[in-house]
Amino acid sequence: MSQSQHLPPRQSSRRDFVRTSAAIAAVGGTAVASTVQAVEHAEHPSLIQAGNTILFQGDSITDAGRDRKTADKPNQQKPLGNGYAWLASAATLVERQDKDLRIFNRGISGNKVFQLADRWQQDCLDLKPDVLSILIGVNDIWHMLNGNYDGTVEVYEKDYHALVERTKQALPSVKLVICEPFVLRCGAVDDKWFPAFDGYRAAAKRVCDAAGAVFVPFQSMFDRAVQYAPPEHWARDGVHPSPTGAAMMANTWLRAVGV
């Protein structure tokens, strides 16, 4: 009997399987308890496997001052920048030092979805990532709100969906991570962003679900985080995270991806 025939998708992983076996061995097969509580606690399998190439893609939040000249060098701070992508990479590399991972960042400040598409061949498909993490959307609305772009939320969703489909056709085994666009209510982010911004978040989630991708709930995380420090602590201008904001994003990413 193969386990994949009998486990629901989110709980079916070799990791859970071996964990189970250990626990069965430990309790001598007598374990019984609430499965409801258990399912709440169950973790996702890790997306990241030995030998994987991991690519972060997006806008300035992903870019975070990365060094362009050394962009082809994996696993180093300068080409990975100073943001969540670097912090998530550093934690992954330190935790999985034996896994021979190669991690790259190709985020570019100011990008909207159509600009990712313009450079997708060389900055994504040619790198043949095993795991691809995308965070895009805040400029799609921001540049529209300030009159520098005429794209709507429908354009965002259509372009994003097409980009993901193109990726899956070129790289059929790629594991996709779609990050939730987020803002903090401070700095450049005022009332005119809402409720429009929620539409962009919802669109990203639909793109994610249609692709069977892993979703990283950045907005949900920040909505909780503002109970403990004001919005400006997490992102002074409401868009670009502080080092602390980036650290929280990295935590959320690592948890979603299962590192």
Add this chain to the structure above:
Amino acid sequence: MSQSQHLPPRQSSRRDFVRTSAAIAAVGGTAVASTVQAVEHAEHPSLIQAGNTILFQGDSITDAGRDRKTADKPNQQKPLGNGYAWLASAATLVERQDKDLRIFNRGISGNKVFQLADRWQQDCLDLKPDVLSILIGVNDIWHMLNGNYDGTVEVYEKDYHALVERTKQALPSVKLVICEPFVLRCGAVDDKWFPAFDGYRAAAKRVCDAAGAVFVPFQSMFDRAVQYAPPEHWARDGVHPSPTGAAMMANTWLRAVGV
């Protein structure tokens, strides 16, 4: 049959237990696999339970600019500072928002073990922490090396052990977390720190093991991290972590404590 009679200490937790039950339910009781691999993958139970008071104690690395005036206010950034203690707290609070936790920081810059002892009643025991995390040691060697303190590594270990024993007597059910003192080889940290510093790390580990505490391997983490960014990236002066260094410490703490 109680599970505590049959599970080894590190694997025995309600969390593992319920996870096990879910997996048993999922595979219909047919799970069999390598227990060796399973034990390698098994995670620690979380030290943090609903309603817990958590206290961070230590020196400047823990202090990290915390606001003294609001020190009695739990769960807020200003009294928790800007270091690993705040980042670990923020992640814990966001992840465990339903757990009614109360988190405090009482680190004070420049402290050595004997200075913790001097203020232990009001700054630790009176707070009655359920989980107590201590990071202390770098000043015990640093102030000795620069001629401002005559304590040896033996004094450090004896004082630290006595402080932990005093804590356990006053708070018999406290869960202890002992953090490994660490340095990066840059800034103020030159060759004259070695091999003496390794003796302080080893002493902290012995204190930890004697107390049955959870150990947080900060030095081991940074020894790996310097493969991906130079020592100055993690701590410019070799002692006080950068925001990125603090983020990595928070990750390591969270993993050790099982958040």
